[in-house]
Amino acid sequence: MxxxxxxxxxxxxxxxxxxxxxxxxxxxxxxxxEEKPKEEVPEGTYARFVFGSAKDWKYMIQALASILHEATFVFTPDALTLRALDPSKVALVDLYLPSTVFDEYECDGVVRAGILMDILSKIMKRGKAKQTVTMEVKERRLHIILSGKKTPVRRFGIPIIEVASEEIPxxxxxxxxxxxxxxxxxxxxxxxxxxxxxxxxxxxxxxxxxxxxxxxxxxxxxxxxxxxxxxxxxxxxxxxxxxxxxxxxxxxxxxxxxxxxxxxxxxxxxxxxxxxxxxxxxxxxxxxxxxxxxx
Amino acid sequence: MxxxxxxxxxxxxxxxxxxxxxxxxxxxxxxxxEEKPKEEVPEGTYARFVFGSAKDWKYMIQALASILHEATFVFTPDALTLRALDPSKVALVDLYLPSTVFDEYECDGVVRAGILMDILSKIMKRGKAKQTVTMEVKERRLHIILSGKKTPVRRFGIPIIEVASEEIPxxxxxxxxxxxxxxxxxxxxxxxxxxxxxxxxxxxxxxxxxxxxxxxxxxxxxxxxxxxxxxxxxxxxxxxxxxxxxxxxxxxxxxxxxxxxxxxxxxxxxxxxxxxxxxxxxxxxxxxxxxxxxx
Amino acid sequence: MxxxxxxxxxxxxxxxxxxxxxxxxxxxxxxxxEEKPKEEVPEGTYARFVFGSAKDWKYMIQALASILHEATFVFTPDALTLRALDPSKVALVDLYLPSTVFDEYECDGVVRAGILMDILSKIMKRGKAKQTVTMEVKERRLHIILSGKKTPVRRFGIPIIEVASEEIPxxxxxxxxxxxxxxxxxxxxxxxxxxxxxxxxxxxxxxxxxxxxxxxxxxxxxxxxxxxxxxxxxxxxxxxxxxxxxxxxxxxxxxxxxxxxxxxxxxxxxxxxxxxxxxxxxxxxxxxxxxxxxx
Known part of the structure; x- marks a missing residue:
C-alpha cells in the first residue's frame, strides 16, 4: 500500500x-x-547534572531509545543537547535542555558523550518517582547515579563510545x-x-x-x-x-x-x-x- | 484421558x-x-445503538471473541441478537439485548451485520469506563464510535462480511x-x-x-x-x-x-x-x- | 569471564x-x-497445618520453587522443615518453621512429603491475602486447602513422590x-x-x-x-x-x-x-x- x-x-x-x-x-x-552552542567554547572533559525526577528522565531516555540506537549527548555551559537521526534516517530527535532544567548543572567546556541508548534505557528503568538522577561524564565514562530517601545511592557506569555521525544541521x-x-x-x-x-x-x-x-x-x-x-x-x-x-x-x-x-x-x-x-x-x-x- | x-x-x-x-x-x-424476532418485519439497511459503558461492551465483545471467529449481529426493532456456534460446534453463544438495554436504539427493519470478531475485539480494547460506544450499520459497514469527556469522538469502520451460516434453531x-x-x-x-x-x-x-x-x-x-x-x-x-x-x-x-x-x-x-x-x-x-x- | x-x-x-x-x-x-528433629520420634503418616496468609505462603513456595525442582517437607512434632540443594548443587535452601508459626499444627510422627515444587507453586498462585492455606499429608497425598470469606473452600491434591536425596548435614x-x-x-x-x-x-x-x-x-x-x-x-x-x-x-x-x-x-x-x-x-x-x- x-x-x-x-x-x-x-x-x-x-x-x-x-x-x-x-x-x-x-x-x-x-x-x-539561537540555541546552538557558541563555537568559541573549548572542548572539555567533565560534565555533570542533577535532574529532579529519575522517573521523568527514564521516560525521556525511553522515548529517545525507541528511535535511536546510539547518540551523542553534548554538554555546553548553557545546555545539554542531543541531535540524532534514527538508523534508517526517517526520524530525527532534537533535545534541548538548558541548564535551568536541572537542579545542578556544570561542565568544563563542550563535552561530547556518545552512548548506546539501549543500555542507558535499561539502567534508567530503575529510576523511581521519588529519586533524583545524576549523570556525570568523567574519565571517558558516563556515570548514572540514582538516589532516593528509601534506597541508597547507586552508581552505574557505562563507557563513552565514538558515535560515527556527520554533523546534522x-x-x-x-x-x-x-x-x-x-x-x-x-x-x-x-x-x-x-x-x-x-x-x-x-x-x-x-x-x-x-x-x-x-x-x-x-x-x-x-x-x-x-x-x-x-x-x-x-x-x-x-x-x-x-x-x-x-x-x-x-x-x-x-x-x-x-x-x-x-x-x-x-x-x-x-x-x-x-x-x-x-x-x-x-x-x-x-x-x-x-x-x-x-x- | x-x-x-x-x-x-x-x-x-x-x-x-x-x-x-x-x-x-x-x-x-x-x-x-418469545424473544425471537417476529418474522413479518422487513429487511432493513440502517441500525444504530448507543451503549452507556464502552468498557462493559468491550468485555462482552471479548467474551464473544474468545469463542467465535465470526458472527452475525441481527438488529430487529425490539432487540439486538446474535446466535452462533464456535468453529468446532462445541459451544454456542446466544446474545439477547432488547432495546431497553441501550441508551439509544433504532433500526429500519431486520438488519444483519456479519463481523470478524477479532477485529471488533481489537477496536473495543480502546473502550474505557467513562466512554460510551455507538455501533452503527450503514452502507454495508459497521461503524464503532467511542466518545468520552476527555477524549474526543473516534469513529472506527469495518466492513460487513457474509457469514456462511445455517439458521441455528x-x-x-x-x-x-x-x-x-x-x-x-x-x-x-x-x-x-x-x-x-x-x-x-x-x-x-x-x-x-x-x-x-x-x-x-x-x-x-x-x-x-x-x-x-x-x-x-x-x-x-x-x-x-x-x-x-x-x-x-x-x-x-x-x-x-x-x-x-x-x-x-x-x-x-x-x-x-x-x-x-x-x-x-x-x-x-x-x-x-x-x-x-x-x- | x-x-x-x-x-x-x-x-x-x-x-x-x-x-x-x-x-x-x-x-x-x-x-x-538445636532445631534438628529429635531422632527418637517414630515415623508418622498424617500431618496438617493451617497458615494464616495464603499470600505469604504463596511467596515462600515461589521462592523455594525458583531454586528447587523437588524437595521433601519434613513434619516433626516441633516444626516443619525442608533442606534441599538445587539440581546443580550451587544453592541450598533450609526452611525451619516451628509449630508456633502456624495457626494450627499437628502430626502423628515424623512425616516426610516429597513434592514437585512447580506444581505446588502453580496451585499456590491461587492464594490470596485474605485466605488461609491448609496443607495436609494423608494417605500418601498432599492436600492444599485454600479458604476465604468470599471464596469457598477449594481442596487441591497432589501425589507425594519419592525424592532421591542424600541426607544433607x-x-x-x-x-x-x-x-x-x-x-x-x-x-x-x-x-x-x-x-x-x-x-x-x-x-x-x-x-x-x-x-x-x-x-x-x-x-x-x-x-x-x-x-x-x-x-x-x-x-x-x-x-x-x-x-x-x-x-x-x-x-x-x-x-x-x-x-x-x-x-x-x-x-x-x-x-x-x-x-x-x-x-x-x-x-x-x-x-x-x-x-x-x-x-
Whole structure:
C-alpha cells in the first residue's frame, strides 16, 4: 500500500524545498537557531547534572531509545543537547535542555558523550518517582547515579563510545499547520489507529483537524475535531495540510513523552515531515521530526 | 484421558434427546422462545445503538471473541441478537439485548451485520469506563464510535462480511440442576481448576454442589459447597447431574462476562451441555452453552 | 569471564574449611543446631497445618520453587522443615518453621512429603491475602486447602513422590561479615545489578559495604554504604570479605522472600558461600545459601 518512507536527511536544512511550499510559518525556526552552542567554547572533559525526577528522565531516555540506537549527548555551559537521526534516517530527535532544567548543572567546556541508548534505557528503568538522577561524564565514562530517601545511592557506569555521525544541521522544515494539544489526547489517537493500521494520516484545514487510518480489508479509523475543539490549545492553519506517517516511529515516542510533558505542538504541511515539540519544565524541549510516508 | 467432545449442534432443538432425561425443568425454555424476532418485519439497511459503558461492551465483545471467529449481529426493532456456534460446534453463544438495554436504539427493519470478531475485539480494547460506544450499520459497514469527556469522538469502520451460516434453531437443552451464583465465584473456581487440569467436572446433587478437576500425575482439585451455601442465590436440583466440560472454552468467556454481569445461572444435567446465563442490566442476557466432554 | 561456580555441597559440614578462615563468627551456628528433629520420634503418616496468609505462603513456595525442582517437607512434632540443594548443587535452601508459626499444627510422627515444587507453586498462585492455606499429608497425598470469606473452600491434591536425596548435614559456613538490612533494599540492589550483569560482588569492610557488578563492554554498577548507614540494622565485620555470586539464583528468591519477610541477615566471607536468613513471624526462618562464583 505504501510505496515507502521518505528520508528526513534530505529535508534537513534544505531551503529550496521550503520555498516550494507557500504559506509556511517560519518565525519560530529562526528563534530556535539561537540555541546552538557558541563555537568559541573549548572542548572539555567533565560534565555533570542533577535532574529532579529519575522517573521523568527514564521516560525521556525511553522515548529517545525507541528511535535511536546510539547518540551523542553534548554538554555546553548553557545546555545539554542531543541531535540524532534514527538508523534508517526517517526520524530525527532534537533535545534541548538548558541548564535551568536541572537542579545542578556544570561542565568544563563542550563535552561530547556518545552512548548506546539501549543500555542507558535499561539502567534508567530503575529510576523511581521519588529519586533524583545524576549523570556525570568523567574519565571517558558516563556515570548514572540514582538516589532516593528509601534506597541508597547507586552508581552505574557505562563507557563513552565514538558515535560515527556527520554533523546534522538545524532542521528547518516549513509548515502550514500548527496545533497545540494535550499529549495524552495525541497518545490516545495513535493507539486507536494502532488497533487497525500501521500508519496514520493527519489532515488539517482551517476548520477541522482529521486523523485517519486505513488498513487492508477495509478497516478504517477517523477522528474529526473542529478547530474550535477544547482539544486544541492553539490552532493555526494557513493552508490545508495532509500527510501520512508511520505509527511504529510515533507510538512509543509519544507514549513516553506524554508521561513527561502535558502539551505537544504539532507542525506539518502536505507531504512534508511532521514536527512534534514537547516542552520540558525549566525552558527545555524535545523535538521529534518524522518523514512522511508516500502512499 | 478424554475421548472427545460432543458437538452441541446435535443437541440443538432435538426434542427426543430431551425426552430421554427425566426430571428436566423446562418452563424457562418456553419463556425464552418469545424473544425471537417476529418474522413479518422487513429487511432493513440502517441500525444504530448507543451503549452507556464502552468498557462493559468491550468485555462482552471479548467474551464473544474468545469463542467465535465470526458472527452475525441481527438488529430487529425490539432487540439486538446474535446466535452462533464456535468453529468446532462445541459451544454456542446466544446474545439477547432488547432495546431497553441501550441508551439509544433504532433500526429500519431486520438488519444483519456479519463481523470478524477479532477485529471488533481489537477496536473495543480502546473502550474505557467513562466512554460510551455507538455501533452503527450503514452502507454495508459497521461503524464503532467511542466518545468520552476527555477524549474526543473516534469513529472506527469495518466492513460487513457474509457469514456462511445455517439458521441455528432456539436451543432447548433439558436440565436437572439449576443454580445461581456470583459469576466471580465461578470465575475463581475455573481458574483454580486451570492450575492443574484442562477440563472440569460439575456434580450437583440436592444437598451439595461439587466441582472436580483431575489431571495426569494424580493431580486433583475438589471444591464442595453444601446447597445451603451462601455462594448460591438459587439452588434447584431435581435429579443428580454430573458432567465434564473443557476449561479452554469456559475460562475466557466467564472471566470476561464476570466483569460485566455479577450473577450467573448454571443449568446442566448428566452428560448434557451446560448452559450459563449472564444477565445484562435493562433486561438482556448472554447465554453460553457448551457440550460435555466424554471421559 | 567467570570460570565457574563452586559447589555448595563441598562446603556443607566441612569443619576443616572453617578452620582456614580467621575471625569467623560461630555462636549462631551452634544455636541453630538445636532445631534438628529429635531422632527418637517414630515415623508418622498424617500431618496438617493451617497458615494464616495464603499470600505469604504463596511467596515462600515461589521462592523455594525458583531454586528447587523437588524437595521433601519434613513434619516433626516441633516444626516443619525442608533442606534441599538445587539440581546443580550451587544453592541450598533450609526452611525451619516451628509449630508456633502456624495457626494450627499437628502430626502423628515424623512425616516426610516429597513434592514437585512447580506444581505446588502453580496451585499456590491461587492464594490470596485474605485466605488461609491448609496443607495436609494423608494417605500418601498432599492436600492444599485454600479458604476465604468470599471464596469457598477449594481442596487441591497432589501425589507425594519419592525424592532421591542424600541426607544433607547442617551447613556450617564460617563468615567474617554479618549485616542485617531491609530485604526490600537488598531486592532493589539486586535488580539494579540485573540491568547490566549476571553476577554481583559483595565487599564488606569494617567501614563500608560495597556492591559491585561488572559486565562485558565496560558496564559497571557500584553501590557503597558506610557501615553507619541507616540501611543497616546490624553491622559486624571482623575481617574484610569479598565474594561474587550469581544473580540468577539470588534475584527471584530474594524478590519473593522480600514480600514475606522485612529483614534479611547476610553472612559471608571471602570466596565462601553467602547465607541469607529471612525471619518468619512466630520464630521461623528461611535460610538461603549460595556458593561463590570463581572469577
Amino acid at each position: 505504501f510505496e515507502g518512507e521518505e528520508r528526513i536527511g534530505e529535508e534537513v536544512g534544505s531551503e529550496e524545498v521550503g520555498e516550494e511550499v507557500s504559506g509556511e510559518v517560519t518565525e519560530e525556526v529562526s528563534e530556535v537557531t 538545524e532542521p528547518k522544515i516549513p509548515y502550514t499547520a500548527r496545533v497545540k494539544m494535550t499529549s495524552e489526547v495525541l497518545d490516545e489517537i495513535l493507539r486507536d489507529a494502532d488497533t487497525i493500521a500501521d500508519a496514520v494520516k493527519f489532515i488539517a484545514s482551517p476548520d477541522e483537524f482529521i486523523i485517519k487510518a486505513l488498513a487492508e480489508g477495509g478497516k478504517a479509523l477517523e477522528a474529526r475535531y473542529p478547530s474550535s475543539s477544547e482539544a486544541f490549545l492553539e490552532y493555526e492553519v494557513t493552508e490545508e495540510a495532509e500527510a501520512m506517517y508511520g505509527l511504529d516511529y510515533l507510538i512509543d515516542f509519544v507514549k513516553r513523552m506524554a508521561d513527561v510533558s502535558d502539551i505537544v505542538e504539532i507542525r506539518f504541511s502536505t507531504a512534508k515531515p511532521i514536527t512534534l515539540t514537547f516542552e520540558i519544565p525549566g525552558g527545555g524541549r524535545v523535538l521529534f521530526m518524522l518523514a512522511p510516508r508516500v502512499e | 478424554f475421548e472427545g467432545e460432543e458437538r452441541i449442534g446435535e443437541e440443538v432443538g432435538s426434542e427426543e434427546v430431551g425426552e430421554e432425561v427425566s426430571g428436566e425443568v423446562t418452563e424457562e425454555v418456553s419463556e425464552v422462545t 432456539e436451543p432447548k437443552i433439558p436440565y436437572t440442576a439449576r443454580v445461581k451464583m456470583t459469576s466471580e465465584v465461578l470465575d475463581e473456581i475455573l481458574r483454580d481448576a486451570d492450575t492443574i487440569a484442562d477440563a472440569v467436572k460439575f456434580i450437583a446433587s440436592p444437598d451439595e454442589f461439587i466441582i472436580k478437576a483431575l489431571a495426569e500425575g494424580g493431580k486433583a482439585l475438589e471444591a464442595r459447597y453444601p446447597s445451603s451455601s451462601e455462594a448460591f442465590l438459587e439452588y434447584e436440583v431435581t435429579e443428580e447431574a454430573e458432567a465434564m466440560y473443557g476449561l479452554d472454552y469456559l475460562i475466557d468467556f466467564v472471566k470476561r462476562m464476570a466483569d460485566v454481569s455479577d450473577i450467573v445461572e448454571i443449568r446442566f444435567s448428566t452428560a448434557k451441555p451446560i448452559t450459563l446465563t449472564f444477565e445484562i442490566p435493562g433486561g438482556g442476557r448472554v447465554l453460553f452453552m457448551l457440550a460435555p466432554r466424554v471421559e | 567467570f570460570e565457574g561456580e563452586e559447589r555448595i555441597g563441598e562446603e556443607v559440614g566441612s569443619e576443616e574449611v572453617g578452620e582456614e578462615v580467621s575471625g569467623e563468627v560461630t555462636e549462631e551456628v551452634s544455636e541453630v543446631t 547442617e551447613p556450617k559456613i564460617p563468615y567474617t561479615a554479618r549485616v542485617k538490612m531491609t530485604s526490600e533494599v537488598l531486592d532493589e540492589i539486586l535488580r539494579d545489578a540485573d540491568t547490566i550483569a549476571d553476577a554481583v560482588k559483595f565487599i564488606a569492610s569494617p567501614d563500608e559495604f560495597i556492591i559491585k557488578a561488572l559486565a562485558e563492554g565496560g558496564k559497571a554498577l557500584e553501590a557503597r554504604y558506610p557501615s553507619s548507614s541507616e540501611a543497616f540494622l546490624e553491622y559486624e565485620v571482623t575481617e574484610e570479605a569479598e565474594a561474587m555470586y550469581g544473580l540468577d539464583y539470588l534475584i527471584d528468591f530474594v524478590k519473593r522472600m522480600a514480600d514475606v519477610s522485612d529483614i534479611v541477615e547476610i553472612r559471608f566471607s571471602t570466596a565462601k558461600p553467602i547465607t541469607l536468613t529471612f525471619e518468619i513471624p512466630g520464630g521461623g526462618r528461611v535460610l538461603f545459601m549460595l556458593a561463590p562464583r570463581v572469577e
